[in-house]
Amino acid sequence: MAVVPPVWRVGEFVLSLTAASEATRRAYRSDVGQFAEWAARAGIDAPGDVDRRRLRRYVSFLSVRGLSGRSVARKASALRRYFGWLVRCGAIDVDPALGLAAPAGSGRLPRVLGAAEMCEMLGDGTVPENPSEMRDRLVLELLYGSGLRVAELCGLDRDGVRPHSAHVEVIGKGGKHRRVPLSEPSVALLAAWRDGGSEGFDAQRLRGRAGRDPAALFVNLRGKRLGTRDVQRILDRHAVTPTHPHALRHTYATHLLDGGADLRVVQELLGHERLATTQIYTRVSRERLREVYESAHPRA
Structure with missing residues (x-):
């Protein structure tokens, strides 16, 4: 993954997840970083330039790539938490991720050993x-x-x-x-x-x-x-x-x-x-x- 520009404040966001496990922090860092890379390719240079339409398009992009519903849902959850944090920090005025939905999971039952x-x-x-x-x-x-x-x-x-x-x-x-x-x-x-x-x-x-x-x-x-x-x-x-x-x-x-x-x-x-x-x-x-x-x- 490419280095994410400081304007996205990904490191600060991850540090704010004090109650999350190390695995969750790593996953959220990766999820937000991947979105920032995708946004840069679309000409978006800062989180304040992201709107709801762009986020919905990104979720559709993830689904088309063949990711499982569970993975897409986790990435959407990471973005909701990230943009919510930006609003609380005063970095952006409007949360574009409010109500951001993701496809439901496959419903596959967990494996149980005999x-x-x-x-x-x-x-x-x-x-x-x-x-x-x-x-x-x-x-x-x-x-x-x-x-x-x-x-x-x-x-x-x-x-x-x-x-x-x-x-x-x-x-x-x-x-x-x-x-x-x-x-x-x-x-x-x-x-x-x-x-x-x-x-x-x-x-x-x-x-x-x-x-x-x-x-x-x-x-x-x-x-x-x-x-x-x-x-x-x-x-x-x-x-x-x-x-x-x-x-x-x-x-x-x-x-x-x-x-x-x-x-x-x-x-x-x-x-x-x-x-x-x-x-x-x-x-x-x-x-x-x-x-x-x-x-x-x-x-x-």
Whole structure:
């Protein structure tokens, strides 16, 4: 991506997103920067020259390029937030992005892993002796057993996890804290990780490398806090079929509803602000029931 001229104040806008995750800030920087590049090709040199018609044309341009409805909607959301910030800062007088709409998403249901696939991925529940395997298993247990987002998992600190506690405090979207219950295997793995496993990993894999993030509960082979790509590599090593880390969170929610959990409880566990966000999993659960019925009943 080309360097965006200072007049667009993209850096200042990103810094204003204090409650957003690092991933969201990166995405918004990219989204606004891409729009600024497109606008420059159309002869628009500053955000004050953007009008509603131009924004609608840009959204149509994104759709024609073949981007998914979800991606276009996120980019439109970034522009609404950006131009709203410019108005609040007094940089522009009129917000051209008010009510900017984007095509609806495809409605594709999230992938849910089966019980057999999860059992093969997570093993028999015993605590591995190898520190690297212990770290990987604990990461997978927290994603599925507690439904953590990847950013929440990577953001866990050593001091934030209490020994033998049945809960963990995480910082979710918007900087909101929530208390999440831990599965029994997670409790056992966390105890082992704190009681020598983490130090064993550092000695085995980091080989005394200086610069190990002292606060992070999990680090990669460079001693840095575990990141999204690191988590994907862990999953690639253990998953039976190609799987995205977020699929474990989808599976967590769907299995709870399959087991009779109340939708409001699942909403709280996932940290969803709106119940409508959680309700997609009721649809997933119904679809799964239908598949079982059609495959098992002779008159289906």
